[in-house]
Amino acid sequence: MGFWGLTAIGFSNILGSGWLFAAMFAAQIAGPASLLSWVGAGLLSALVALVMVELGASRPEGGGTVRWPLYASGRLVGTMVGWSVLLSVGGTAAEITAIMQYSAHYLPRLYNGHTLSASGLGLALGVSVVLTSLNWFGVQLFARVNNAVSVFKVVVPTITVIALFASGLHTGDRLTSHGGFAPYGYAACLSALSAGGIVYSVNGFQAPLDFSGEARDPRRTMPSSVLAGIGLSVAMYLALQLAFLYAVPERLLGNGWKGVDFDSPFGQLALLLNLQWLSSLLYVDAVISPGGSAYVGVAIDSRHTYALAKNGLLPRTVMQVDRRFGTPNRALALNLAVIVVFLLPFGGWQNIVSVMGDMYLLIYASSSVAAAVFLFSPRDRLPGWVPGLRAIAPVAFVISGEFVYWSGWHDLRLALPLVLGGLLLFLFLRRQESRATLRRELGDGAWLVVYLAALTLLSWLGTFGGSGRLRAPWDSVTVAVLALAVFWWAVTAGVRRLDRG
Numbered sequence: 001m002g003f004w005g006l007t008a009i010g011f012s013n014i015l016g017s018g019w020l021f022a023a024m025f026a027a028q029i030a031g032p033a034s035l036l037s038w039v040g041a042g043l044l045s046a047l048v049a050l051v052m053v054e055l056g057a058s059r060p061e062g063g064g065t066v067r068w069p070l071y072a073s074g075r076l077v078g079t080m081v082g083w084s085v086l087l088s089v090g091g092t093a094a095e096i097t098a099i100m101q102y103s104a105h106y107l108p109r110l111y112n113g114h115t116l117s118a119s120g121l122g123l124a125l126g127v128s129v130v131l132t133s134l135n136w137f138g139v140q141l142f143a144r145v146n147n148a149v150s151v152f153k154v155v156v157p158t159i160t161v162i163a164l165f166a167s168g169l170h171t172g173d174r175l176t177s178h179g180g181f182a183p184y185g186y187a188a189c190l191s192a193l194s195a196g197g198i199v200y201s202v203n204g205f206q207a208p209l210d211f212s213g214e215a216r217d218p219r220r221t222m223p224s225s226v227l228a229g230i231g232l233s234v235a236m237y238l239a240l241q242l243a244f245l246y247a248v249p250e251r252l253l254g255n256g257w258k259g260v261d262f263d264s265p266f267g268q269l270a271l272l273l274n275l276q277w278l279s280s281l282l283y284v285d286a287v288i289s290p291g292g293s294a295y296v297g298v299a300i301d302s303r304h305t306y307a308l309a310k311n312g313l314l315p316r317t318v319m320q321v322d323r324r325f326g327t328p329n330r331a332l333a334l335n336l337a338v339i340v341v342f343l344l345p346f347g348g349w350q351n352i353v354s355v356m357g358d359m360y361l362l363i364y365a366s367s368s369v370a371a372a373v374f375l376f377s378p379r380d381r382l383p384g385w386v387p388g389l390r391a392i393a394p395v396a397f398v399i400s401g402e403f404v405y406w407s408g409w410h411d412l413r414l415a416l417p418l419v420l421g422g423l424l425l426f427l428f429l430r431r432q433e434s435r436a437t438l439r440r441e442l443g444d445g446a447w448l449v450v451y452l453a454a455l456t457l458l459s460w461l462g463t464f465g466g467s468g469r470l471r472a473p474w475d476s477v478t479v480a481v482l483a484l485a486v487f488w489w490a491v492t493a494g495v496r497r498l499d500r501g
Contacts, residue, residue: 006208010229017098017290018201023244024265026196031257032175033182037192042234048396054386066307072370076445082313083422088359090342094352095294102286156285164247167273194407200353305331358415365400373494401483408465447490
């Protein structure tokens with residue numbers, strides 16, 4: 001695959017169900033200041049992406065985001081990151097759930113209150129099977145279908161922005177009225193990153209890296225395709241956020257931005273503005289956009305699962321690749337089962353994305369450590385194609401940690417203990433190892449266990465849904481100091497491990 005195919009993968013993976021929901025949730029939390037949240041998320045994602053680009057371009061490998069932490073930090077980190085990746089397969093279920101929520105506009109029997117009904121679950125399972133089947137028939141078919149879907153996903157949001165601005169029903173300057181630009185304070189911009197769905201929406205920029213083993217000239221195409229995908233997607237999200245802020249009818253803002261609440265934000269806005277044609281188009285796209293992201297997600301997850309088998313976390317039989325189509329079909333089948341498991345207990349889009357974002361951020365943090373380890377190790381040094389990577393890697397690690405922390409205690413109390421369950425899995429898989437080997441592997445990866453435990457404690461103590469014992473901004477400052485200390489511990493341990501051979 002070349003530049004355009006890889007860029008389309010990144011863009012399609014980013015611009016999924018998030019554009020249908022995040023503008024409203026972000027406005028509820030931060031008001032017009034949510035625009036700053038989108039800009040910040042885009043800049044920080046680009047910074048993290050530079051680290052992953054260096055790894056993808058210098059070590060192209062299918063499912064590389066799973067393999068790099070194992071190479072750099074050993075089996076404990078590899079197992080815990082792999083466990084998180086296996087859990088994050090459930091993120092594809094969020095896209096399928098978004099399809100169900102919008103489809104319920106025409107098929108109300110899909111839901112019993114806030115949970116999928118038997119018929120809704122059956123339809124969701126059918127969509128999952130179709131997406132898996134499309135990925136079954138090779139990379140070239142995948143790229144062609146994804147390119148076609150990406151075109152549609154650009155056209156509909158663009159039409160939405162133009163139509164909402166052309167409606168002419170907004171009054172006054174919405175960026176300063178109704179409480180001002182930041183009616184709930186600028187700290188709300190940080191909360192909007194996670195609770196508003198912004199982190200989840202911008203997440204997905206790493207998608208081209210998981211196809212680095214199938215890319216033409218990855219050194220040249222990988223950096224430009226990843227950054228292009230981020231830039232195009234953030235520009236689209238900013239336009240959509242502005243359109244939402246200006247299109248909401250004045251009568252709905254009596255209680256401020258917190259009082260604006262829709263089940264299907266842009267679809268219902270179009271109806272309120274007498275744009276029935278746009279509403280119909282949006283409800284169609286509510287199937288296409290999440291479906292396109294889920295389609296890419298299924299493909300990426302299969303590469304991750306393939307890599308997990310190479311890491312020894314799953315049976316080697318999962319690595320079997322179909323000779324006709326070149327796809328890891330057994331990995332696809334396993335991921336289908338995981339998606340089904342996540343569809344069962346969750347009823348809505350926001351319930352899934354609030355936890356899944358933290359799983360993704362762990363991959364970013366561990367990749368930052370891997371890049372620094374390879375930079376400082378004399379045995380396996382990176383070529384340093386990305387200028388300033390020695391400074392970028394620790395900053396990217398700190399950013400990932402802050403994003404995790406800002407997601408709030410309500411989500412972290414579930415997500416981080418789940419990730420720490422990877423430690424138990426590691427101990428089970430290595431139960432036959434000698435005590436000396438086990439002690440050495442625990443020493444190599446202890447930084448991740450300590451880091452996750454400390455983040456859990458700080459989240460409980462802090463102001464983002466926690467007890468408030470550690471007040472702002474000192475809670476975020478403490479997280480940054482902790483992250484820097486753990487980063488250098490992790491890099492030192494990784495370099496020492498590589499030097500051991």
